[in-house]
Amino acid sequence: MTNKRLLVPLAWVVVGAIAATAYIHRQELETPVMAQSLATSAVSSPKLPQSASPKAVLTPEELANIRVYEVANRSVVNIDTQTEQVDPVFMRRRVGQGSGSGSVIDKQGHILTNAHVIEDARVVEVTLSSGQTYPAEIIGQDREHDIAVLKINAPSDELVPLPLGKSEGLRVGQQVYALGNPFGLEGTLTKGIISSLNRSIEGRTGREMKSLIQTDAAMNPGNSGGPLLDSGARMIGMNVAIATRTGQNTGVGFAIPVNRIATIVPELIEHGRIVRPDHGIVLFREYTDRGVKIELIRPGSPAAEAGLQAIVQFETLRKGNMIYRTRTSDVTRGDWLAAVDGKPVESASDFLAIIDGYKPGQTVTLTIVRDGQEKQIKMTLGEA
Structure with missing residues (x-):
């Protein structure tokens, strides 16, 4: 068996509905104590210091993480797709489902995502961070660069465009955040660093994708199309693929630099394709x-x-x-x-x-x- 590294797009095809819910229960225990024992305890045991505030004490680093999440999460969306396939043997139609991520880029309702997230989709729906879901129209896509633009008809006050950073001047070791919907779990934030710059991988069309950002911020199926953010909550890239032998995160993820996205998106909006x-x-x-x-x-x-x-x-x-x-x-x-x-x-x-x-x-x-x-x-x- 060969030990090959696989480059896996982050879009996720779902056959059944999977729900994961975590519950935390707190229970207070009361023990009846004799009045004499209480009096003795008060004399013999020192009092525990009481916190002046019930709020958790957060470090500056934790506060920075929270700020990135609270600023950017309003702009990140969940994208659900339906595809239709024909069984070549029994000639029966089968409906498939997929899930990915995206970012609001303007008040007109344009949504940025990967082309492979909406590939062959007959139905595309976008769910905002508010929980509101809207049908989406595919405005344009470029498979070679794996970039697509959708559009939803949502009220402008529900649309919070994600601030754009710059991808030139990035440094290896710089702190970054990946935000998206891995495994359909919306609003998930992970943190890491830029592991390398100017990486090249083979794209889905067979053409080489160049100058990608490599990061160890955890990405999993469903993170496709979500933003890679700097510590100022600005998008510096769009998550596109992971290198893995198992199909799950191994600490090697790739993102398309935002400067390339900024060049391609206006053409997709105007022409529906890249004029090459x-x-x-x-x-x-x-x-x-x-x-x-x-x-x-x-x-x-x-x-x-x-x-x-x-x-x-x-x-x-x-x-x-x-x-x-x-x-x-x-x-x-x-x-x-x-x-x-x-x-x-x-x-x-x-x-x-x-x-x-x-x-x-x-x-x-x-x-x-x-x-x-x-x-x-x-x-x-x-x-x-």
Whole structure:
């Protein structure tokens, strides 16, 4: 059995209803005592010091934790979903349920969460910290970045937007808090530190998610979409996944930095999706000291118009009234892509991350190696 680390999204699929309730009972015991014994006890036993106030004495650290919770919890929501699946054998429909977390981001009712929380959902409901539940509309989502925006029609006085912090300048060792609904237990706060920065993990689409925040603040299924907070109760990230071999928390959690969220959310609200630049370079081979091998270029794409060459070439053949497009391969052909606007490309993920920083219509300069010679080629990006 291999000992592999699994990256598990924090959304939770529920088959049955699970409820966990804790009760604490206090019972006062009274023992009848003879008056003589009481008098003797009063003389022989010292009096215990009485507290001036019945309230607990809290440390500054505890007060800071309480403040973070009381400020942020009003902005964190519980998200319940219903999905419908068809049994391929008996062709029967089965209804599945899921649970996750989210954050109120404005007074218009927009809710931030992970795309995987609402994936394939037919029904989405949002429950505010007040206990009020509202049906939610999916406004937009981006699966590659695992970010989604919902909208509820709730009175503005019930909506408390979560203050946004910044993800640049974060330090390893900095204290952070995760707030959400693990296992459906709403309003759960856990505390930890930033364990590392700029972590990369493979996302649900197979594309690498970069520059994530790693933390040991406990996260479990249901924490997906909830905020990662700094000590000022500001959101610095959105909880997205844990690394585990058991499916439960092992002290390695990841969050999407808030700066990336702040860039993507306006596009999701306006367009329902991320407007990505199109380049037409489909596949790469492994990196070498010359760059990344271009294996395939989509016909008619910006890369094809720029004159880039790939290992796989397309040829168009006409037979009568029919047109055929065939692929031919020649391992001696194909450019090596070394840099984009001077930024080195060491993998396909590097290239995609760099290109995502541009808009359709912008022109980039590609540094390529062809037949052992370095060349500069300009490419104008289209819209994906």
